[in-house]
Amino acid sequence: MSETPLFPAPASRRTFLRTGAAAAAAALPVVAALGACGETRASERPAADTSAAQRAQAVPPPAPSPREKADAMDAMHERGIKAFPARTEGKGNQLLAPRMESGIKVFDLTCEEVQWEVEPGRKVKAWAYNGQVPGPQIRVREGDRVRVHLLNKLPESTAIHFHGLELPNDQDGVPFITQPPVKPGERYTYEFTVPNAGSHMYHSHHNSAVQVGLGLLGAFVVEPRRVRPAHRADVDYVMVLNDGSHGYTLNGKGFPATEPLVCRQGQTVRIRFMNEGMMIHPMHLHGMHMTVIAKDGWDQPMPWKCDTLNVAPGERWDVLVKATNPGTWAFHCHILPHAESEHGMFGMVTALVVQPGVA
């Protein structure tokens, strides 16, 4: 039986992003590439705030007219959209290939403090696994033997809890209940046979409100031994939601630095929502519905459809999207203050780009 590969080559997405970034600083790659947008008129207007700046050097300017104020606001909104996907330093959730040792998949995780660029120019203090927020994506198969070496370079003790995995108690990662805390400078090793498939997570379980808030979190995806035919997908995408001290983020970045999801028309996209924050985030996809197939890694007995999926802290929800509708589709948290301000979209916003033409 054919299976979803463990390490799919996300060629189209990477190519897309590189192309987009190379296109130019002021480019609008996603939208322009698809020619789906009629904003030409707007972008040809001189930006209102530029003229305001010029006038400011002379006499006190007259109060701006409503139209000038609207144009100034729109220009800010447009700049945000056109910057998407914006280049920032660092990329989280990168697939971490294991070392093989006597049939065991070995992963090395080092946690340390880094500066993390959430949006262009906004750097924050982060506590990261391997310098990434979210930490590197671990992806294994049900039944695999896994060893995780943790090296703690933080000034605090820590520990890793594998959230959703039904491990032997002594591998559960809760200091003083199942293990001692891993002190600054110390190492600790977890080892287990992966018991249950699904979209899981790993994160600190020590001083966790602070440590997870600062970035000590990542996706732990377990492929089933056999993928149900109905669950086969062409694109498999992890989307980690967060709302801690880094602001509202998807995979560690705020719009316009979020990564678009890209597929061809007719393809099936699997999205694995994971909430590592403190708030619910009802994720709304424009243009197409989502079919919910799993909760916390467990198949739902009957898949069901929605366009807005409420994801609570600690939850994981897996959905399939049949990409029937070509275009660039807004995809965002529907708590609107998590997604848009008077200055334009920010935070928990990305896009699903369905490229026209048969896959």
Add this chain to the structure above:
Amino acid sequence: MSETPLFPAPASRRTFLRTGAAAAAAALPVVAALGACGETRASERPAADTSAAQRAQAVPPPAPSPREKADAMDAMHERGIKAFPARTEGKGNQLLAPRMESGIKVFDLTCEEVQWEVEPGRKVKAWAYNGQVPGPQIRVREGDRVRVHLLNKLPESTAIHFHGLELPNDQDGVPFITQPPVKPGERYTYEFTVPNAGSHMYHSHHNSAVQVGLGLLGAFVVEPRRVRPAHRADVDYVMVLNDGSHGYTLNGKGFPATEPLVCRQGQTVRIRFMNEGMMIHPMHLHGMHMTVIAKDGWDQPMPWKCDTLNVAPGERWDVLVKATNPGTWAFHCHILPHAESEHGMFGMVTALVVQPGVA
């Protein structure tokens, strides 16, 4: 096959409301009409705060006794209940009949600033479609050709997103992604064939945290070509939840100005919950359960029952209530500070009135 009419005549509800309002300023129409309440003793007591006011003109009054304080609080609570349903200026969510043009259903939506009376005497600034909060209810059938003319009389640009409809990308209403913003004073026309049935919404997708918060939102209900027999209802009710700058509201009004749901015993009531706010609202119905049949316009594969339904921002949930239990039943958000203060019920509270006798 018989179908739910597109424009049901809500005669009983209107009659009820008119009767209620005419009954008198101090009347308790819903409760009194049904004789279901034993509050006579309470209402015959002189209101404690009246006596307090009289005493205040003489010497410094003695501190009120616990009983006097309790009576004063209860009197405030009673006044709120007895005022229900309170008359206010303006009514949102009114069905908007389309103009027919060559087989196309045409709707005109003008957005402009108005003063909106949320509760008796509390007027707020609102940005409204056609002067209503929520905007007028659009109700069409799957497969209909629809044209929506938008006229923007606001001081800001805007745009309409048809939330839940799987439209062609250029009708999706997201400025700078699928269209230019509609500037102050400008017009814009949307036109599409309605692709999917269900309880949907329309709202601004420009500066949306502000614009939707101020009232640029409405229900867009799409009747299916064929109604499932199990989904037939005698009463079909849209309940838009909100929590923005207007406070906690149901269909744009706070208790006691909210509208009761009225039916006869034995009837089936369909309620379409739609959350246009920023918070979850777990809606609790007293006396009877709700059978959940659809999420975001999509049938649930197996209906399920509850008495408290958590509705997150952007979500729509359709439920059926079999009105077996006669009486006036409180129906409210169960986040209690959204529904009651020391001054009595307010905000997200209404009632389901099941009139005794076979329908």
Add this chain to the structure above:
Amino acid sequence: MSETPLFPAPASRRTFLRTGAAAAAAALPVVAALGACGETRASERPAADTSAAQRAQAVPPPAPSPREKADAMDAMHERGIKAFPARTEGKGNQLLAPRMESGIKVFDLTCEEVQWEVEPGRKVKAWAYNGQVPGPQIRVREGDRVRVHLLNKLPESTAIHFHGLELPNDQDGVPFITQPPVKPGERYTYEFTVPNAGSHMYHSHHNSAVQVGLGLLGAFVVEPRRVRPAHRADVDYVMVLNDGSHGYTLNGKGFPATEPLVCRQGQTVRIRFMNEGMMIHPMHLHGMHMTVIAKDGWDQPMPWKCDTLNVAPGERWDVLVKATNPGTWAFHCHILPHAESEHGMFGMVTALVVQPGVA
């Protein structure tokens, strides 16, 4: 057909707790008893803050090293865990045996102000039924005739709403809609035949944001006439979630004063989550999944699995846990600031203790 007994003897849990408490002030009963923890090294280190206190009496101490700071934090975390389950005065949610009068099950509920010890040493003002927070657990069977005598010793009026029970309207407990408020010093009697099975609640419906927040709430569990074989459980546990003026609590207590759930390996544990607060609480169980069987007392049409269950205010969710995995498992709200601070775990944290060996 065999049925779940109405008044199961929770012998193992009580014995466990007594043993644990007797073991010693500084003991770590749950963890130590199971030998599941490798914290020996940590607990043998001298606590960093003790040495700090000693040094403070001499010359100004040097700034603590990162390791000393980490040790000090860890010591605080360890003390919290080792204190669990901590002894406090008062225990809520105790099963209330009815008096039988002519075949009617009679319950007496007196509400009055008490001091309630939420955690060791932290006493708060509470308004309690029979001196307990949550109030005593009422557990009856579908079809039972029940009479509840309420005596109000509070300085405010009150009333009892039986949340989830489909009662005749005049027993619904909403002042000025279905009954007069019950004044300070007054009595009121509810009487009804229990119409529907499931995990329900009773609480004040008068000035409820304040009164329920202060503790006027309890579980009202209705056993079905016949328990579905698939729903049979060895342990039946009610977990009332709250977040009002008493802080984040499970059954009225904050960690480490929360009560562990205890069972033997192989047993089935039924947990009845009930949210009496104002916030969602996504409850996360480590080590095993939960199978969701009912919502608000109504069977789900198809049970489904999860490890993190989002419980909204007013909701009740019933789950079964097959206790296959021995050990002490953290069980907590996954909104991390509800469960852990820099000083260690607190609030909505408990543990599921699966004792090894066949039941």
